[in-house]
């Protein structure tokens with residue numbers, strides 16, 4: 001099998017796995033919303049479920065992001081060259097990680113459950129940031145090459 005094909009496979013599969021974990025988290029947060037914004041005992045039960053999910057999700061997402069970055073850098077080094085397009089992708093990826101991690105540390109991790117619906121909306125703001133950055137990186141990938 002050709003090395004170029006393997007790197008592209010890893011890059012795209014890594015991206016798909018990462019994107020998939022974000023969608024799964026979005027659906028889970030939507031599903032758990034009534035419990036996490038409801039009465040005390042159910043909120044505690046749902047909080048435990050959410051924490052268990054996040055633990056599993058971050059394991060997959062971490063491996064996926066690292067695969068995307070490593071395969072992307074190897075593709076650039078061996079095949080694509082260090083073009084402005086590659087640098088744009090790198091800057092966007094760093095920005096995406098900084099924005100989402102920053103928001104998680106500053107806002108999401110400070111939520112205690114049960115919380116009110118207004119505070120819960122912070123989760124949806126996080127998904128908006130994440131999906132918007134995916135849209136920008138994908139637009140650059142497919143339309144600005």
Ligand code: HEM
Nearest residue numbers: 015069072073075076079080086089090093134137138141
């Ligand atoms: C460190 C960051 C990244 C670097 C250096 C990078 C580099 C590259 C390179 C060099 C290619 C061309 C592969 C080839 O045809 O030889 C590529 C393709 C691709 N990248 Fe990235 N990438 C990065 C991040 C991302 C991210 C975050 C996404 C998704 C949001 C992404 C999605 C894709 C997709 C879908 C393709 C396939 C495009 C096609 O087949 O025409 N990349 N990337």
